[in-house]
Amino acid sequence: MTTEDWGQIPIGAPDDLHQLYKIEQPFIDLYKRIADCPACELARFRSKTVPGSGSKTSKLMLIGEGPGQKEDELGLPFVGRSGQFLEKMLLSIGLSRQDVYITNVVKCRPPDNRDPHSQEINACDNFLQEQIAIVNPTMIATLGRISMSIWFPNEKISQIHGEVKRIDGRLIMPMYHPAAALRNGSLRKTVQEDFLKIEKILMETK
Template sequence: MPGEGDPHAEVMFIGEAPGYHEDRQGRPFVGPAGQFLNELLGRAGLRREQVYITNVVKCRPPGNRDPLPDEIAACAPYLDEQIAVIRPSVIVTLGRYSMARWFPNEKISRIHGKPRRFGDVVVVPMYHPAAALHQPALKELVEKDFDALREIIAQARAEAARTVEAQQSEEKAQQMRLF
């Protein structure tokens, strides 16, 4: 399952692996966790059509178990290519397995909702929506993280605009030196 969404999305969501409903429909986040994700997107001022949604592992693990390290490694080139093609300015990791790609030695309970820049991309680790469905105590925390996502996206957008402006200014200055 490759993923779906806007091929020019500003925001990419990366989950863990397809579940039962996703495997049956061939689409990411269509089961109960996907329905909750759709609600959470609304809290962040986003619609599903505006974002790109994928997973770290592209096939459903047997018995819906957690992805194994070799499965994550086998699918990494596909995820790398998706990120290179979509070129999002914000990546939201949903769950610890997608979070581990950028934050390998961290705990999601410690860093959820805290953005960090990696080159041109802001990565925001968040709990997986399914975690809030299985542990109701997390629901309010997940909702607050998504409420803050709107501002994180706005900051990333503003920073990208400043970078483009600085590059254009530098190019103009270099052109003027030629004459």
């Protein structure tokens, strides 16, 4: 996606997709800079950049790893099967995806859905930090071990998922990636339980 075509809604897109493309300042400037970013190798592989979507005033921010094929096609995060599962989990605690802010550690799709490399994560980190500063969420849920490693580099997700730590004034909760729950049915209940913890924490911090 380039600055010129950034923000275009695919022809024939359903209404809910139009909702997801709705963006406000200051995200507009940021998303344009991401669309033009050549800072790491992933720029060569993308169809569209996938900056993020959702509310700029949400108390909850969800951070995944990187865009997949569907996300790369549409320029939106979590719109494939993982996204459907994520929406279901959000709905179970009374939230829609427009109520939260969703992004990934890297904004361009790694080829063959490989894990992003550390230099790619580092190159993209300024964008992520800018998003966190704009949204200023009370709570961040990391989805998967890649985003978890930003705050918990030496931990195992199996040991600390669902635990909340206060870091730099925010509550950070590591969670399994929705794709892991889709691959491994036994993790679905775990993810559901962790979402219930999010609901409880958000109620307590109202």
